[in-house]
Amino acid sequence: MKFKARLSMGGYQLLLSAFLPALEKVDKEAHLYLTPTHVRLCQNFFNLNGVHACASFKKETIFEDYKIQSKADNCIALAVDLAHIVRALQSIRRVLASESGEVTVKLVRRQSPGQPMGSRGNPYLAFDVRRCIDHVDGVSVEPFEQKLLLQDVPVSEPLASADLERLEQGLTT
Numbered sequence: 001m002k003f004k005a006r007l008s009m010g011g012y013q014l015l016l017s018a019f020l021p022a023l024e025k026v027d028k029e030a031h032l033y034l035t036p037t038h039v040r041l042c043q044n045f046f047n048l049n050g051v052h053a054c055a056s057f058k059k060e061t062i063f064e065d066y067k068i069q070s071k072a073d074n075c076i077a078l079a080v081d082l083a084h085i086v087r088a089l090q091s092i093r094r095v096l097a098s099e100s101g102e103v104t105v106k107l108v109r110r111q112s113p114g115q116p117m118g119s120r121g122n123p124y125l126a127f128d129v130r131r132c133i134d135h136v137d138g139v140s141v142e143p144f145e146q147k148l149l150l151q152d153v154p155v156s157e158p159l160a161s162a163d164l165e166r167l168e169q170g171l172t173t
Contacts, residue, residue, distance in 0.1 A: 011062030079156035101131035
């Protein structure tokens with residue numbers, strides 16, 4: 001299971017200024033549902049009580065260079081705390097306000113302290129901010145990338161295929 005995409009500035013602004021604050025008012029948790037064509041933030045689809053909410057975007061609205069791969073028809077759904085995503089995007093805003101760069105978002109696994117060696121690690125959405133350097137003090141140099149920020153957002157294990165089907169059915173009804 002793989003996911004990697006470059007966050008567009010328009011998508012960044014759309015999420016941070018409009019959709020995430022509205023969704024946070026409904027519930028603190030959502031499922032991030034990634035398909036080959038769409039990015040969806042869905043709330044309360046597995047809970048019979050409460051308001052069901054979903055923000056659906058074409059992948060091009062939020063991301064550039066979007067790559068996804070999974071055994072479940074190249075679809076991935078993860079539970080995520082919206083406050084963690086908002087904090088990550090706010091950190092990125094602070095860095096991008098003073099620097100130019102690009103933001104890559106990818107699904108990764110990282111070992112937590114105290115986890116036994118060889119275990120799979122915990123899943124995270126990694127927000128990686130980098131900029132390309134081609135001048136140092138006005139002198140041209142061999143271009144290289146400088147990492148400005150790495151922000152990991154904890155997510156759940158990806159949903160099983162049966163749960164993905166239930167989520168997709170809930171979106172189409």
